[in-house]
Amino acid sequence: MEQILPHLDSVFSIDCVLFGFDGKELKILLIERNEEPFKDWWALPGNIVGVDESLDQSAARILYELTGLRGIYMEQYYAFGDPGRHPQGRVITLAYYALIRLGGDKDLRPISTYAKQANWLPITALPKLAFDHQRIYDKGLEKIKRRIKHQPIAFELLPEKFTLTQLQHVYELVLGKKLDKRNFRKKIVSFGVLKELDEKQKGVSYRAATLYKFDKRKYAKLFGKEISF
Amino acid sequence: MEQILPHLDSVFSIDCVLFGFDGKELKILLIERNEEPFKDWWALPGNIVGVDESLDQSAARILYELTGLRGIYMEQYYAFGDPGRHPQGRVITLAYYALIRLGGDKDLRPISTYAKQANWLPITALPKLAFDHQRIYDKGLEKIKRRIKHQPIAFELLPEKFTLTQLQHVYELVLGKKLDKRNFRKKIVSFGVLKELDEKQKGVSYRAATLYKFDKRKYAKLFGKEISF
């Protein structure tokens, strides 16, 4: 969000790129602004940092107010502060991204007055964004591309139990390219952070795939070592 | 959604971790404070962001005022803003690191009144730092460790013409570990961003090593591809 208080010569805000995965598509949460400037434009959700909040808390609050979710993986990744990025004055904004598993309809809450609506939109068909939000988004995507190659953040986008095909799908969407099935499985299994379950996928009209969990204990041991895709 | 008001007194600053290499040691530039709080403590150089400056410009200015240098490689890497990180109120600070080739005495200029002195201190023997500057430094070092593995920033620390041994030395200091000479050379040469010169090292009392230059044109072609150490 980009609300401005006119008497301030500089304002400090946080904007969030909330990545969500619904099992099929990679989406981000955008709000349609109901105020000038950029009335009726889509924008990244954001807000002013509260007086006694840490930056991380502030980002978590923005996410909570929009989605009702807590305990989500979020990471600060860049500060944007060009004079002139905001038509009404100097606004320095800190960008965060978040990774969210989307589950049905419970992913949005009633929104405040400054926005008409909030919506999960697929990253393959994003509208024009207000302010310099396109740039903020671009840099966020770039960051998670890099990050997913080295750390197991893909799990944050998936339900607790998932199939290897789903996991591969996440990698393909984020990296923007196809991966070889056999090589992918070989590699991801070799990291030793997956726990194979006795359970199978349900409700599919074909052979059900084995379900896996991410094993945090094993990952903790591995931590520090670089993994790569 | 309730609107949280911005903290009117909040201050926005930039702090810099200036890494310098003098051919032997990796150092950072610290200032000894002459004002409360933390009077007489060592601290990272920093300043308030000017009204019409971009963030990058502001960081470049801080560096220029201390060293007289321009055109130095700098990168923003994190924002620190815990309430309580500054005893006198909310100060959000953006951290930058810079990579500087140190050449003799011309690396420092007369300093302003808020500091008693400024000094290049080796990272192997740093004093206690004011505020949360230890944390800011730690994160900066972590960042360049990661970065040097994937992008040719090591050249920023070396003079225009350098030997392979010097280059390896920089990698070893930043990464904090020994590298194998033959493998290092094989790899760095294979990236194809070095230009071998006809010149040799001078003034050494042993066999003079061949000098190399970093070839920016070749690097530009390679850009985007990941290199790794």
Added chain:
DNA sequence: ATATAGTGTGTATTTTCTACACTAAGTAAT
């Protein structure tokens, strides 16, 4: 001429990466 200190080079082994295609299992329709 000899001691010294750093330069510069090759190979064999292991590990990782890549490319590639078929059978197995379950569901749905007839």
Added chain:
DNA sequence: ATTACTTAGTGTAGAAAATACACACTATAT
């Protein structure tokens, strides 16, 4: 029960990259 359909799940061979490792060369200083 048979068949058609859809996705799950698996192995291997060749190429490329990473690693481990040791000695001869060259310039200077004494």
